Amino acid sequence: MSFEFIENGTVTTPEGFLAAGVTAGFKRSGAPDFAMVVSEVPAEFAGVFTSCTFAAAPVQLCKKRVLESDFLRAVVINSGNANACTGEQGMASAVKSCEIAAQALNIPAESVAVASTGRIGVQMNMALIEKGVALALPALSRNGGALAAEAIMTTDTVPKAAAVKLQFGDKTVSIGAMVKGAGMIDPNLKVPHATMISVITTDAALSKAQLQKMLAVNADCSYNRITVDGDMSTNDTVLLLANGCSGVKIAPDSAEEAAFAEALLAVMQNLAKRMVLDGEGSTKFVEIKVINARSAEDARKAAEAVGNSLLCKTAWFGNDPNWGRVVAALGYSGAQFDPDKCDIYFGNIPVVKNGGDAGTPESDLRATVKEREFTITCDFNDGDAEYWVWSSDISYEYVKINADYHT
Amino acid sequence: MSFEFIENGTVTTPEGFLAAGVTAGFKRSGAPDFAMVVSEVPAEFAGVFTSCTFAAAPVQLCKKRVLESDFLRAVVINSGNANACTGEQGMASAVKSCEIAAQALNIPAESVAVASTGRIGVQMNMALIEKGVALALPALSRNGGALAAEAIMTTDTVPKAAAVKLQFGDKTVSIGAMVKGAGMIDPNLKVPHATMISVITTDAALSKAQLQKMLAVNADCSYNRITVDGDMSTNDTVLLLANGCSGVKIAPDSAEEAAFAEALLAVMQNLAKRMVLDGEGSTKFVEIKVINARSAEDARKAAEAVGNSLLCKTAWFGNDPNWGRVVAALGYSGAQFDPDKCDIYFGNIPVVKNGGDAGTPESDLRATVKEREFTITCDFNDGDAEYWVWSSDISYEYVKINADYHT
Numbered sequence: 077m078s079f080e081f082i083e084n085g086t087v088t089t090p091e092g093f094l095a096a097g098v099t100a101g102f103k104r105s106g107a108p109d110f111a112m113v114v115s116e117v118p119a120e121f122a123g124v125f126t127s128c129t130f131a132a133a134p135v136q137l138c139k140k141r142v143l144e145s146d147f148l149r150a151v152v153i154n155s156g157n158a159n160a161c162t163g164e165q166g167m168a169s170a171v172k173s174c175e176i177a178a179q180a181l182n183i184p185a186e187s188v189a190v191a192s193t194g195r196i197g198v199q200m201n202m203a204l205i206e207k208g209v210a211l212a213l214p215a216l217s218r219n220g221g222a223l224a225a226e227a228i229m230t231t232d233t234v235p236k237a238a239a240v241k242l243q244f245g246d247k248t249v250s251i252g253a254m255v256k257g258a259g260m261i262d263p264n265l266k267v268p269h270a271t272m273i274s275v276i277t278t279d280a281a282l283s284k285a286q287l288q289k290m291l292a293v294n295a296d297c298s299y300n301r302i303t304v305d306g307d308m309s310t311n312d313t314v315l316l317l318a319n320g321c322s323g324v325k326i327a328p329d330s331a332e333e334a335a336f337a338e339a340l341l342a343v344m345q346n347l348a349k350r351m352v353l354d355g356e357g358s359t360k361f362v363e364i365k366v367i368n369a370r371s372a373e374d375a376r377k378a379a380e381a382v383g384n385s386l387l388c389k390t391a392w393f394g395n396d397p398n399w400g401r402v403v404a405a406l407g408y409s410g411a412q413f414d415p416d417k418c419d420i421y422f423g424n425i426p427v428v429k430n431g432g433d434a435g436t437p438e439s440d441l442r443a444t445v446k447e448r449e450f451t452i453t454c455d456f457n458d459g460d461a462e463y464w465v466w467s468s469d470i471s472y473e474y475v476k477i478n479a480d481y482h483t
Numbered sequence: 484m485s486f487e488f489i490e491n492g493t494v495t496t497p498e499g500f501l502a503a504g505v506t507a508g509f510k511r512s513g514a515p516d517f518a519m520v521v522s523e524v525p526a527e528f529a530g531v532f533t534s535c536t537f538a539a540a541p542v543q544l545c546k547k548r549v550l551e552s553d554f555l556r557a558v559v560i561n562s563g564n565a566n567a568c569t570g571e572q573g574m575a576s577a578v579k580s581c582e583i584a585a586q587a588l589n590i591p592a593e594s595v596a597v598a599s600t601g602r603i604g605v606q607m608n609m610a611l612i613e614k615g616v617a618l619a620l621p622a623l624s625r626n627g628g629a630l631a632a633e634a635i636m637t638t639d640t641v642p643k644a645a646a647v648k649l650q651f652g653d654k655t656v657s658i659g660a661m662v663k664g665a666g667m668i669d670p671n672l673k674v675p676h677a678t679m680i681s682v683i684t685t686d687a688a689l690s691k692a693q694l695q696k697m698l699a700v701n702a703d704c705s706y707n708r709i710t711v712d713g714d715m716s717t718n719d720t721v722l723l724l725a726n727g728c729s730g731v732k733i734a735p736d737s738a739e740e741a742a743f744a745e746a747l748l749a750v751m752q753n754l755a756k757r758m759v760l761d762g763e764g765s766t767k768f769v770e771i772k773v774i775n776a777r778s779a780e781d782a783r784k785a786a787e788a789v790g791n792s793l794l795c796k797t798a799w800f801g802n803d804p805n806w807g808r809v810v811a812a813l814g815y816s817g818a819q820f821d822p823d824k825c826d827i828y829f830g831n832i833p834v835v836k837n838g839g840d841a842g843t844p845e846s847d848l849r850a851t852v853k854e855r856e857f858t859i860t861c862d863f864n865d866g867d868a869e870y871w872v873w874s875s876d877i878s879y880e881y882v883k884i885n886a887d888y889h890t
Contacts (some may be wrong), residue, residue, distance in 0.1 A: 127813040128814035197810070276802070310810070310811050401603075404717050433605070
């Protein structure tokens, strides 16, 4: 039951899913900005969302769907307008967006979920939703996943989709996913954590309870582990749809369920890593591992402090093996540990031994931080808990993108 | 008993203080890098320090002085080497630095405090301390404050010193101060908070208990309110020395003490503001005020989230009145408030009303964020607590400075 990645896999790789990506006119650039993902049959589903107090109207509506709807048939997504901080009118617009899509697809409005990303504080232009649905409807296809992934991008430089397949006896189960998100990404969140929208599809059959548990656990080990700039969005949405079209039913607490969960995690980690690599202006992928900590919470605080440290991130951009900044971040993280026991490694090279300089020549360290990807391991030698995060550097380009971005 | 600022005031403005700033050779650039501040008579003193787990050796030694020494006669400061993460040898170096200065000045070693700033993880070159003391000793003067302020700079672009005087009947009391710090500055700290070293002098007579209380309270309303990049250092040190040379004794809980505290706060706020204005690559000074919050803690979380938000900071750099990013930061801050009651102002201009767009034309908002200095007020309309922080923008220059800095 081991899984394998499918080349050019998308949300339409699993059986019974159709998708489309079209230009409705939300983006001034004329780039695709409206996506639909449709299941040919009712799909069980689960969702995790931003914990931001100003959760956008579409997020509030999706939460309602998770609580009240028995199944989903479609997800509509627009980029270019977040429909956040838009009050009652914004909520009415989110509801109306679902109704427009439901009418076109001849399905119940309660079986449609909606996600939006883009500028905050601007009311939705409903004519553009009408136009998006009208254009997407005839374009829906079994090959539409790639276009859908493109249509949900904002500051992303590349579309991000993936799929895996698992063999269960003579039957094949697929899991497909797409994600948008490249900035405003932070792990400091309970389920979930990022300016990101992700739709995950599978043709296996699972219950809502199974899906919800699996999604929350896996988000915590993938999308929740990435940090680009420490900010979090009003609109983060992750939806997982299971339509059963493969004919494979996954029983709770079975070996099959464990195999499925592992494959799902692989897809989500694949996309999480690509979000970091596509972080706004990012030139580095840095894994921060804290090991042998007193508690998982100490390990988490320490790893996130390093992963979010602007001084570390700018040092990485400058190929500077400045471990003093790592030490400073660990020190102010709030994690409990004994600084005199702390060892730090860049890759496999010891940098700090017992809280002081390990004596490695700077040229050796510089070779490591010049890599596109490297790992920083902080060994507290003080327990057995661990945590990791994925981070990126902060470049001139990051500042430029975010100083200039107005959608 | 109102105070007034003294033009070109420094730590040597108060009676009985001498200072010097010289080039000992810690900095490769050849710029001044060693300072001494000396009181002609024993001075009562107090200190607040970094809460970083990896507190540098000089910080640990200063804390010991505060606990164990009855008075200070001198403070020695070097820039170019932080003497942090240097283990037992580092502590021995800090002790030895005090001894070298004490011998030269013919005073007890326990009456000398030491502060260091610069590269982490490098052992001190004690020959340079010897040289610094030898050069500084003959240079000590009543006009040396300005040179001392220059010698403690690292990435600072300008030296930062100030002084005020207060009239008590026919006697004048002065308070002088200097500070270094322009990056790695964050308010998320208990007493204190920043990569900064500050020495404050006064010729009034106060007890250690008075000084310690006043310093902690005032640091919390000045140095603790500034945020440049959310990082904190291993070496933050604030020392306050009172030598009584004015002949004015300030009684505890008196009107005179209140007036003195107010003047001290003015000096510390003046320097705090100048640290933000001198923030690495900063082009803006932004005051974030959260008012009418449910609790001071809610107000603090909200103000710090906005002040530390990279997305807000890059928007300010870009003169972009993007209030969506302010809203997002408030939303993920962890502060408890009702988003539907939240109003936001840029300067005096309403931007958000009841959690949604206030309808002000973007051109009006843009005029405000184009200013060198402006205030963002977040009114939660949900209580009577408030908090403010001072922040700056993040520019290309910030990234450049921190990607390239190796001391």
